Amino acid sequence: MKKLIIKTAIISLILNVSIYGKNTASLYIQPYIQNVSQTEITILWWTRNETQKNNVKYGQVEPEIIKKAASRYIESVDKYLHEATITNLKPENSYHYFVKSDDTKSGTYTFHTAVRTNSDFHFVILGDGRTDNDKVIQNHRAITKIAFDRNPDFAFHLGDMVYSGDQIHWDRFWRRICTNSDPDDPGLKFASSIPYYLVVGNHEIYSSRTFYSDGNLKTTMARYKAYVSNPKNNSKNDLWEERYYSFRYGVASFIILDTNNTSNDQHDNHQYLPDGSTPDWEPNSEQYLWLLKELEKAQKNSVFTFIVMHPAPYSRGPHGAPDEVQSGYHIRILDPVFREYGVDAVFCAHDHHVERCLTGPEGFEKKMDDSDPRNLNYFIIGNSGQSARKPADGWQSWIDINDNDGEPFYSRYFYDWVKADSYSFLDVDIEKLGEKNWQATFQIIRDDLKMFDKFSIVRESADLN
Ligand SMILES: [Fe+2]
The missing domain is CATH 3.60.21.10 (Metallo-dependent phosphatases)
Structure with missing residues (x-):
């Protein structure tokens, strides 16, 4: 029994190090977008653990511009929220993006800015x-x-x-x-x-x-x-x-x-x-x-x-x-x-x-x-x-x-x-x-x-x- 407990503890330690290692975030919710206008959009994502570097990378051909996110612990969710509002975008255009928390990258997605006032x-x-x-x-x-x-x-x-x-x-x-x-x-x-x-x-x-x-x-x-x-x-x-x-x-x-x-x-x-x-x-x-x-x-x-x-x-x-x-x-x-x-x-x-x-x-x-x-x-x-x-x-x-x-x-x-x-x-x-x-x-x-x-x-x- 004692051996089993020690073995379980070692496995759990290895898993924790690989999942929550120094620079490795555990992504809880992939990025999602809110509050779009012709020139701005807000991107949010969540991690299970605290992370130091949290950025969105975006661009029209491929993600290349970096925007730093604001991060905070949310008690009611017991997770870490990262939020970035991207500005100076072109109206009615598509952008590809992904987010990165420390060494962990999300999937790559595409968003569209709001249409011009005269568009369908x-x-x-x-x-x-x-x-x-x-x-x-x-x-x-x-x-x-x-x-x-x-x-x-x-x-x-x-x-x-x-x-x-x-x-x-x-x-x-x-x-x-x-x-x-x-x-x-x-x-x-x-x-x-x-x-x-x-x-x-x-x-x-x-x-x-x-x-x-x-x-x-x-x-x-x-x-x-x-x-x-x-x-x-x-x-x-x-x-x-x-x-x-x-x-x-x-x-x-x-x-x-x-x-x-x-x-x-x-x-x-x-x-x-x-x-x-x-x-x-x-x-x-x-x-x-x-x-x-x-x-x-x-x-x-x-x-x-x-x-x-x-x-x-x-x-x-x-x-x-x-x-x-x-x-x-x-x-x-x-x-x-x-x-x-x-x-x-x-x-x-x-x-x-x-x-x-x-x-x-x-x-x-x-x-x-x-x-x-x-x-x-x-x-x-x-x-x-x-x-x-x-x-x-x-x-x-x-x-x-x-x-x-x-x-x-x-x-x-x-x-x-x-x-x-x-x-x-x-x-x-x-x-x-x-x-x-x-x-x-x-x-x-x-x-x-x-x-x-x-x-x-x-x-x-x-x-x-
Ligand atoms: Fe209801």
């Missing part, structure tokens, strides 16, 4: 992929691969990308789904090649210990904030930095909200999340006032304005019911504000199905015109890994426009694939039509490559700043 572009949206178990992980990875094969310029995950905000679930997400970091079960080069914008959902806030919320600001939300590098919102409270943000890409502005809950009892939309664990979102809150400024800016300098958030105000699913414990219904008070500022679409998840609803000014239901700029399309993409749910009992009472439990309903499309074991994402194409007009085309793509609910809206371009 294309992005994909996934939601509720989750990491609950191997089956869900496989579904999430498979639908992510189909999205990746369409060669998007960037992507969103609308929240609930993990089962809970615990480290084991983030480990599954980064290593087994959207980067190829796990040698035993590698994911894709998705996040290493395209900027992946992650939206906070309720499951990112949860911890499995109590399931809802205990200590989330110090643990689960600290983890989210370490994993992403989102544009700053300049909140007075540093806890809310990166949880809502905005960016512009081509002719579009994207405004990403954290509407998972509020501490205002009148608008409480998640009864189990404690007050103070999410930024408030109702009128006159800090996030709401920020939203108004962003909407005003977007209206001036973009052809399209898109809102991105996790809960869905209009949904036939259980989270659409007004009295449900984590209902998106309460967020309907923002609908007139979105329309007043000419928002062109709202992307949501939370309920595990695919749906599109239309709102508009009084009388809009007579025509239900999807492309009328006074009307507003709300998408639910909650089926990028989670199986489909059917509509909740009584949905007619909260999805009816005239408050009579009957037609017309807000829903323009509700998918009927329940029990079909299918998974899907939303594909959005932004395209210039002649001198003045731009077109946004939306289509749901399923894992069998069938397309659903394809339609377009056309908007006139003002003079863009």
